[in-house]
Amino acid sequence: MTYIVTCTFDLKRASHQDYQNAYHDLSQIGLKKVVVSYKGNDIVAPTTMTIGEFNGQSAAVVRDHVRNAVKQAFAAHRLSSEIFVVVGGNWTWGAAST
Numbered sequence: 001m002t003y004i005v006t007c008t009f010d011l012k013r014a015s016h017q018d019y020q021n022a023y024h025d026l027s028q029i030g031l032k033k034v035v036v037s038y039k040g041n042d043i044v045a046p047t048t049m050t051i052g053e054f055n056g057q058s059a060a061v062v063r064d065h066v067r068n069a070v071k072q073a074f075a076a077h078r079l080s081s082e083i084f085v086v087v088g089g090n091w092t093w094g095a096a097s098t
Contacts, residue, residue: 001055003062004091007031007070008049012080022081025073026050029066035093043095051093059087 007026011018023033031050034042045051056062067085074081 001057001089003054003056003059003087003089004093005031005052005054005062005066006049006086006088007051007066008084009070009074010048010082011074012082014079018077018079021077022074022079023050025077026070029069029073030054031066031070037095045095054087059089063087 009022011022014022026032027050030052032045032052033050034044035051037043052066054062054066056065063085066087067083070083070085074083
């Protein structure tokens, strides 16, 4: 089954380069800052939020896989962080700017 995953995070005592490294690593995992709407428009996620689609046996399996991958990527850069991962099955999303 395909799941949508949202990962948001805070880096502690991090530089601009630390954030660039984090976003690069998240992109390699499959979590992006920019998603494409059903109309084909690029939508930029709010700061420190990334989104991706993942296949897996269950939401819990996908959650654990993504959370562990993010933890490993951040640990490789020695980043101290708080990570929050949400997985949805029968999903939809919307975005707006004000």
